[in-house]
Amino acid sequence: MIRAEDISFHVGTFQLQGLSLDIAGGEYFVLLGPPGSGKTIFLECLCGLKKIESGRLYIGGREVTGLEPRMRGIGYVPQDYALFPHLCVERNIAFGLRVHGRAETKVTEIADLLGIRHLLGRRTDGLSGGERQRVALARALVLEPKVLLLDEPVCALDEVTRQEVCAQLLALQRQLGLTTIHVSHNLEEAFSVADRAAILHQGVLQQVGSLDNLLRKPKSEFVARFMRCENIFESRVMGQDACSSNTRVEVAGLELQIPGRHSGKLLFMIRPEDVLVRSGSALDGQGENTFCATLVRSRDCGGYVRAELAGPVNLIAHMTHGAFAGLKAKHQPSVAVQLGLERIHVLPI
């Protein structure tokens, strides 16, 4: 449905470099990246608001590289929504219809769909963040586009409203069968809506895939850190394990096993929720990759407990409240840590 082939664009010192992307029809795609990574510029290139220097863009099988924005058949919701301040809500929503000389009956239909009919007579300057977002969405959807581009659509909303709006966005996308690109720097937002996601950094697409894939199998240290993996270690290969297909490595004096055959230096990671922590007494008779550590600090993060562990290597573990209570950490800060072989992922250096 949407295809970007090797597109390049630069502004000042920033450069979007050879970006290629394929998004299927009806897919909810989230483009992630830190601020300044080029997400908005990519959307603007897709809209035709910025002229790309090289490459090709396709929407719905049709090449749109040289087409004006109005001919691309897209609905666009910019960051902060950009509602026309000189027009009331109804006229904001009807804007596209008026430009095309179409009947405005669709305005009430789309307002009903988004639950904003009561706002139609209002000016835009008195609306709340959530209301502004829905008005901007209605304005973009009233022309029945096949593609919807959302630039940080919920970043200005509070946490509760954000979750509600994300759920509404997903339901609406499914209902209308829209191919959607949602730009965000927020991981929770991506988890609540995305079919697939991509991570952009300094104008370069780092990785594209399902969120689970990005989470468990990041292709670079940047992606791993962006996906909030804090346990990344640099190690030195000591040799191959004779009894298995594992590699023995050394990290800060600690010998560990890593799945697969490797040589030289390597970088590996294990997600905090995959670190197995048990009380110190449970250390006896453990298998490989098990070592003692001390619980330095713990923080209740709502759904889980974040435990900071100091040992031969420093680690972060995310534990359920039940598992953490079982540690009896108040009386016994010494714990046993196990890094499961199947949970370790090697990153390319």
Added chain:
Amino acid sequence: MKAATNTPVRGWRDRVFSAATFFFVSVFVLFVLVLIVTDVLYVDRKAVVTVLSSKFILHALWMSVWTSLLTTLIAILFAVPMGYALSRFRFPGHVLADAIVDLPIVFPPLVAGLTLLVFFSQTALGRWIQEDLGLEFVFQPKGIVLCQFVAAASFAIRSAKTAFDDVDRRYENVALTLGCTQWGSFRRVSLPLARNGIIAGGILTWARAFGLFGPLMIFVGSFRGRTEVLSTTIFLEQSVGNLEVALAIALLLIFIALIAVTAIRLVGGSALVRL
């Protein structure tokens, strides 16, 4: 119980600051009012009757009104596209063009009259326009509009540019994705949003044109019943010793200016612009 207001809670320092700003407002407004009242006290009934019954003075009033309004209209016609172009597009010579727009604001208005006179009487192109094309400006009513335009249009252009600068481009971008051409986004979004700035520029232009004196004396002269406007009438009346009549005309000028500026401000600040 006191009614809630939309102002923050203020301490004594804030009140001193507010009082200081109001002090300057009061001094200026009072000073101008005192000057006007002085004029009013100086003018006698006979002078007022003379002004209101003189067909030459009334003709000069009419000339002042229509020439300044036409100048303002032409200036806005230039200012809107020029302001938009200078705000939105970068082209070779942009900085120079921007600076040239400001020149008539900076140089004394007298220079505009002198330059126009030299252009139309001393250059081949000027003479061709006047003699071969038949567009006579020197000592003609048309010349009043041209002279006012050269001296005053910069205010409209500068204001329009600033107004377009203040319009967020994202509004135009959204309009483009909703089906507008660039002209459409300009007409439906940028122009309504820049409206107040353009009106402000129009007021400044009209004020400058309405009160213009020096360059008109040089370029079109002050021929009774032909090229005489109120500002030149004041000069002529005081030069022959009719100080009361000159002041009565000045009061008329002030009165008209006050009504016009207030009316335009009230209209300019009214409800939403229709799409």
